[in-house]
Amino acid sequence: MLKCDMLVDSTQIKETILKLKNEENYNILLDVTIVDYLKYPDVTPSRFAVVYILRDKTFKKQISVKSYIDDATLTVDSLTSLYKSANWAEREAYDQYGINFNGHPNLKRLLNHHQFVGHPLRKDYEITKGQICTETEDLMDEMDPLLVQKGYTPEEINDLMLLNVGPSHPASHGTIRNFVAMEGETISACVTEIGYLHRGFEKSCENHTYSQVIPYTDRLNYCSAILNNIGYSKAVEEMLKIDITQRAKSIRVIIGELSRIIDHLVCNAANMVDLGGLTNFWYLFAPRDTAYDLLSKLTGARLTNTYTRIGGLEFDLYDGFADDLENVLKEVEKACSDALSLIAHNKIFHDRTQDVGVIESDFALSAGISGVNLRATGIPHDLRKDKPYYGYENYDFDIVVGSHGDVYDRMMCRFEEMVQSTKIIRQAMKELPDGPINVDAPGVLLPSKKDVYGNIEGLMNQFKLTFEGIKVPKGEYYSSTEAGNGELGFFIVSDGDGKPYKVKCRPPCFYSLGAYSNIVEGGMLADAVVTMASMNFIAGEFDR
Numbered sequence: 001m002l003k004c005d006m007l008v009d010s011t012q013i014k015e016t017i018l019k020l021k022n023e024e025n026y027n028i029l030l031d032v033t034i035v036d037y038l039k040y041p042d043v044t045p046s047r048f049a050v051v052y053i054l055r056d057k058t059f060k061k062q063i064s065v066k067s068y069i070d071d072a073t074l075t076v077d078s079l080t081s082l083y084k085s086a087n088w089a090e091r092e093a094y095d096q097y098g099i100n101f102n103g104h105p106n107l108k109r110l111l112n113h114h115q116f117v118g119h120p121l122r123k124d125y126e127i128t129k130g131q132i133c134t135e136t137e138d139l140m141d142e143m144d145p146l147l148v149q150k151g152y153t154p155e156e157i158n159d160l161m162l163l164n165v166g167p168s169h170p171a172s173h174g175t176i177r178n179f180v181a182m183e184g185e186t187i188s189a190c191v192t193e194i195g196y197l198h199r200g201f202e203k204s205c206e207n208h209t210y211s212q213v214i215p216y217t218d219r220l221n222y223c224s225a226i227l228n229n230i231g232y233s234k235a236v237e238e239m240l241k242i243d244i245t246q247r248a249k250s251i252r253v254i255i256g257e258l259s260r261i262i263d264h265l266v267c268n269a270a271n272m273v274d275l276g277g278l279t280n281f282w283y284l285f286a287p288r289d290t291a292y293d294l295l296s297k298l299t300g301a302r303l304t305n306t307y308t309r310i311g312g313l314e315f316d317l318y319d320g321f322a323d324d325l326e327n328v329l330k331e332v333e334k335a336c337s338d339a340l341s342l343i344a345h346n347k348i349f350h351d352r353t354q355d356v357g358v359i360e361s362d363f364a365l366s367a368g369i370s371g372v373n374l375r376a377t378g379i380p381h382d383l384r385k386d387k388p389y390y391g392y393e394n395y396d397f398d399i400v401v402g403s404h405g406d407v408y409d410r411m412m413c414r415f416e417e418m419v420q421s422t423k424i425i426r427q428a429m430k431e432l433p434d435g436p437i438n439v440d441a442p443g444v445l446l447p448s449k450k451d452v453y454g455n456i457e458g459l460m461n462q463f464k465l466t467f468e469g470i471k472v473p474k475g476e477y478y479s480s481t482e483a484g485n486g487e488l489g490f491f492i493v494s495d496g497d498g499k500p501y502k503v504k505c506r507p508p509c510f511y512s513l514g515a516y517s518n519i520v521e522g523g524m525l526a527d528a529v530v531t532m533a534s535m536n537f538i539a540g541e542f543d544r
Contacts, residue, residue: 004051004066004476013067014077017052021082026054026063028365029079032089033491033504034069034097035476038123041495042474046071048099051491052079053478053506057365059386064478069099078104085368088514096121096202106142111198111543113137120203127203139179142191147181150189157181160188163525167196171529173270174539176513178520178528185524190517194543201544205503209469210236211310213503218304220507221541224263224484226255226295229308234389235479235490236310239472240444247435248312249390254428255298255307257421258325261332262291263484263536264372264414271411271533272339275352280339287331294324310470311445312438322429329422336415353408357519357531360405367518368511371486373535376413377405383482395424407527410534444470469498485509485536509535510542 008016020026030053037044045068052065069076078101079086090101091110098119101107109116113133118125147157160181166172175196181189201220205213217228230252237244244252269284292302297318299305307314343349359369361377374381380399384392400416402409438445442461451458472494480489486508493502512535520528 004064006063006065008065008067010050010067010069010076013050013052013065014079014082017054017065017079018082020054020063020065024061025057026061027057028055029053029083029085029089029368030055030062030480030487031368031478031489031491031504031506032079032086032093034093034099034121035493035502036097036121036123040501044068048074048097050076050093050099051476053489053491059381062478064476066476073100074098075100075102077102078107080104083368084363084366084515084518085511088510089368095119098122108141109195111195113195120200127200127207137193139191139193143179143181143189146189146191152188159183165525165528167193171274171532173533173537175543176532176537176539178517178532180525180528182525185526187521187523187525187528190521190528192513192517194513194539197539197543199544201505202503205500207499209498210472210500211465211470213500214308214310215304215306218306219540220488220505220544221263221484221509221538222303223266223538224259225304226259226299226307227263227481227483228488229306230256231479231481231483231488232490233308233310234481235477235492236470236472238479239475239477239492239494240310240470242311242439242441242444244312244439245436246391246433247316248437248439250428250432251313251317251437252308253390253392253395254325254425254432255295257424257428258291258295258328260484261418261421262288264418265332265335267533267536268339268411268414271407271530272343274530274533275349277343277349280342283335283339283342287328287335290331291328294321294328297321297324309438309445311441312436316437325425325429329425332418332422336418340415350408352527352530353406353411353534355404355406356523356527357407357410357534358405359515359519363515363518364405367515369486369515370508370511371482371484372400372410372413372417373486373512375400376402376409378403383480383487387480389481392424395427397421397424407530407534471496471498472500480506483508485512485538485541505544507541507544509537513537513542 033051035049048069050067055062090104093099094107095109095112114137115133116131163180165178167175167177177193179191180187217232218225220228265284265288269281272280296302299307359377361379364374364377378401380401382399397420400413402413447458447461452462474496476493478491480487489506491504492500495501
């Protein structure tokens, strides 16, 4: 049975995790979530349990710590004094499940609006029970204490200018609201509000079969949808102990890296618009459109592809795919070269990006920041190298790192990562094996139309998979992949049924955005705009 690694008493959570941090160097809190066992078939010590997923500073070891929560108090100690990433993670757990975290500095709703009544991820909350927000929150309950904490007197606070940047503003790159207090053009304090695109991803997962969840993953980071498909499918396949075919692995690598390139193209192109470099935007968006044409021919969709299947893929590569792909890669290489030629020695670009939006490496680790935003600080962490999957250990590519963790490093890391992705794709195409793209597992994959219409076994199998879903063994499991923005994780709880009992998505830019206010405070408003663009916040991902 799949299970968590360590079970501790709820009164010992903070002490246990502090010991793991100090003695075994578990310096990274990846995620926090709650499991509601109200409808779980097995008897549990209490209704709710809290789960912490930790990783050590070598990025090689990972541990999950679980504790059942006292039903009378529904309270556990906060870890915000140990990890910065605990702040938003615990707020989300409080918002969705109603669990209190003793000692949390700002325990209020995060994804759901302030007028919301109840806790939607509890098992006794019906999915049809939507609630409308009728008024905007002024956020002064967060801003005033923050300014007082920074040493401002009531008179000084009155002299500050309060400004909303977003949620409906081009500079917010999606539905993000940053409420800032300013002295002239300098940001004194920043409060971030999210949830404008929250659509109940995890609640929807609980009400659909495992296979029906795949289209919902497209809508997370929609700039690289197939990487979301791959991450989710890989998690379920590992729970089923399925090893997909070598051809399927290679194709997932090829299409996944192409999706990474698209994601980086969009990020850097949008960042250049915010910097005033519109020509660079057109250079970088052209190959992205060509890549979408290729994905449309392969998957039938340009943006939300739903390409993977649990156990394999929807389609094999079409005739002429290799030539189309090589054309895309050449176009990407030329676009990057052309864009870099315009900015490499541009003083305005350097002044606007260097030593702007600096993230220190220790802060990044504590905040749960991953992906390019972490590597730009100088930490060479990439799951494709540290916990390789799909044969990544056999490909020749470099981990791209920065040195200052500023806007310049993040942008340059993305440019170079596109080069590394083209190397991986060409290697994978050169060594692409023959064979099937799906495993031979009747209890996992739908039968062919020939079998459905030709024999009773195929018809029955199709009916059961469609209406009942794949029967995943009982247990709890966390799996992660290196997505466009960093570590995309899925913590899945199965009760043995065809629908997941729980799916918790760890969206990488959720934690980056949780740290954003600390990064921009003390800087200029114009710098906050380019800092946001360089960190690539995707509302579909962090809001879910």
